[in-house]
Amino acid sequence: xxxxxxxxxxxxxxxxxxxxxxxxxxxxxxxxxxxxxxxxxxxxxxxxxxxxxxxxxxxxxxxxxxxxxxxxxxxxxxxxxxxxxxxxxxxxxxxxxxxxxxxxxxxxxxxxxxxxxxxxxxxxxxxxxxxxxxxxxxxxxxxxxxxxxxxxxxxxxxxxxxxxxxxxxxxxxxxxxxxxxxxxxxxxxxxxxxxxxxxxxxxxxxxxxxxxxxxxxxxxxxxxxxxxxxxxxxxxxxxxxxxxxxxxxxxxxxxxxxxxxxxxxxxxxxxxxxxxxxxxxxxxxxxxxxxxxxxxxxxxxxxxxxxxxxxxxxxxxxxxxxxxxxxxxxxxxxxxxxxxxxxxxxxxxxxxxxxxxxxxxxxxxxxxxxxxxxxxxxxxxxxxxxxxxxxxxxxxxxxxxxx
Numbered sequence: 001x002x003x004x005x006x007x008x009x010x011x012x013x014x015x016x017x018x019x020x021x022x023x024x025x026x027x028x029x030x031x032x033x034x035x036x037x038x039x040x041x042x043x044x045x046x047x048x049x050x051x052x053x054x055x056x057x058x059x060x061x062x063x064x065x066x067x068x069x070x071x072x073x074x075x076x077x078x079x080x081x082x083x084x085x086x087x088x089x090x091x092x093x094x095x096x097x098x099x100x101x102x103x104x105x106x107x108x109x110x111x112x113x114x115x116x117x118x119x120x121x122x123x124x125x126x127x128x129x130x131x132x133x134x135x136x137x138x139x140x141x142x143x144x145x146x147x148x149x150x151x152x153x154x155x156x157x158x159x160x161x162x163x164x165x166x167x168x169x170x171x172x173x174x175x176x177x178x179x180x181x182x183x184x185x186x187x188x189x190x191x192x193x194x195x196x197x198x199x200x201x202x203x204x205x206x207x208x209x210x211x212x213x214x215x216x217x218x219x220x221x222x223x224x225x226x227x228x229x230x231x232x233x234x235x236x237x238x239x240x241x242x243x244x245x246x247x248x249x250x251x252x253x254x255x256x257x258x259x260x261x262x263x264x265x266x267x268x269x270x271x272x273x274x275x276x277x278x279x280x281x282x283x284x285x286x287x288x289x290x291x292x293x294x295x296x297x298x299x300x301x302x303x304x305x306x307x308x309x310x311x312x313x314x315x316x317x318x319x320x321x322x323x324x325x326x327x328x329x330x331x332x333x334x335x336x337x338x339x340x341x342x343x344x345x346x347x348x349x350x351x352x353x354x355x356x357x358x359x360x361x362x363x364x365x366x367x368x369x370x371x372x373x374x375x376x377x378x379x380x381x382x383x384x385x386x387x388x389x390x391x392x393x394x395x396x397x398x399x400x401x402x403x
Contacts (some may be wrong), residue, residue: 010277013310013345013383016286017327019272020311023288026321027176027244034164037156039217040174041320045152049168051140055085056104059135063095063117063124064108070130076122080105095124104136111135143167153323155217175320180218181243182206183236185251185260186299187227205249205297205304212308216316218245230259237263241292244319247312250299253283260296261285269294277344277386281307293319302368302375306347309381309400329383329398332359338395340387349378350399361399379403 011019029043058064058080065074074095080086082101090096090107098104098111110130118125143149149167150160156172164172182205189203190196206222214220223240226233228251237260240246251260252274261274269287274296276284280303285296295312297304310327317325338348350361361382366374381400384391391397 010275010282010344011273012277016273016276016284017311017314020286020293020315021318021325023272024293024315024318024325025291027178027319029173029175031171032174034161034170034172037172037174038158038161039156040172040177041155041217041317041322042150042152042172043175043321044173045148046150046164046167046169046172048143048145048147048149051145052142052167053137053139056139057137058098058100058102058104058111059137060111060113061100062098062111062113062135063126064090064098064104064111065095065126065130066090066092066108067110067130067132067134069093069095070110070112070126071128073123073125076119076124078105095126109133109136151323153321155317155322177217177219178244178316178319180213180220180245180247180316181223181240182209182213182220183223183240183246183248184225185228185233185248186225187229189225204301205299208301208305209247209249209297209308209312212305212313213247213316216313217320218316228259230263233259233263234266238267241267241269241289241294243292245293245295245312245316247295247297247308249297249304252285252296252298264289264294264296276307278306278310279341279344279346281310281347282344284311286311302349305375305402306381309402310347327400329400330359331396332361332380332382332399333357333394334382334384334391334397335360335362335393337390337393338363338382338384339390340384342388343386345386346384348382348384349375349402350380350382351378352380352399352401359399361397 077094078086078088079097080102081099085103086096086105090105096105109132112126112130149163184203184206188200190200192202210220223236226236248260251258269289271287274285283298284307287294297307314325348363350363353360361380364374364377379402383398
């Protein structure tokens with residue numbers, strides 16, 4: 001895919017993402033203790049080391065019985081508690097009191113809930129017939145030893161940690177976390193808290209991108225901002241190329257001070273595309289040098305955020321071997337009419353509301369690409385595809401959560 005120049009040559013969002021993911025090859029794996037693997041992506045499927053549950057267990061507090069003895073009056077001959085199983089085998093006409101999670105004793109094939117029996121002295125009256133297997137969790141009913149628990153490519157969250165711990169897994173094979181370097185460009189930039197001179201602004205893109213990419217599993221380093229000077233930019237840009245991913249913001253349009261693309265070419269970056277048919281975020285650059293993915297994001301903060309969510313986050317997840325790196329589009333309806341652009345897709349910042357009929361998305365006021373404080377009021381990006389006319393209120397759309 002070559003460089004683009006005119007509006008008609010801009011790549012689509014989907015084609016841009018396809019080109020990026022085709023070059024985001026999973027990094028080498030490493031072994032981690034289970035509790036250090038939260039948020040990581042599995043490079044190898046994790047399998048159970050034991051049956052789960054490892055024995056037939058009770059799903060209820062009640063009485064372990066032989067189904068053939070019900071209904072009827074049964075003698076209570078013992079008890080089985082979690083971690084303290086009964087050693088007795090259940091004989092005909094007898095029952096054993098049992099707690100949830102306890103071992104179902106030999107000879108028993110069902111459990112009667114305690115609230116369904118009449119308990120008097122050392123006997124219980126079971127008023128109705130009980131089916132074989134009622135309220136019994138069979139051995140291996142959840143998973144068997146050697147069975148898959150979490151598949152390669154899955155991201156490890158709290159539920160996966162719990163499942164793996166229960167299945168006896170102590171270590172996981174995970175892809176290495178990508179090293180990402182962030183480089184903001186612009187002579188006008190100052191760090192938050194520093195005095196602002198005439199024509200200067202606070203640098204917001206690097207901390208914003210840092211948060212977005214750390215959440216995707218990246219190890220992020222923020223480089224010092226580079227002034228709009230070819231020599232200064234070249235030095236810092238070259239430093240950034242030592243990472244797995246270099247993300248710049250600013251300097252990718254066509255002005256006299258937009259030096260990122262030319263600097264990348266001088267340093268051997270192979271440009272894959274420049275310019276995506278979307279708003280905000282059109283002047284987006286993507287290239288590769290020796291396996292390092294290079295993203296040149298627009299300087300306007302909303303444009304930078306949108307590009308990061310649509311393209312950089314999925315690349316970071318793909319480098320970790322994620323089976324579905326995203327973006328994770330969902331479906332909802334737009335609350336107000338939205339005018340369509342004939343040549344570019346729009347990404348509207350919106351608030352989402354869950355209703356009985358589904359998610360309703362209300363665009364926030366102030367959709368200009370520099371209005372980052374307005375974007376902070378939103379929790380979703382609504383995709384308005386290119387075309388004529390407008391989307392009517394109530395139209396089904398796809399959206400991407402920002403939180």
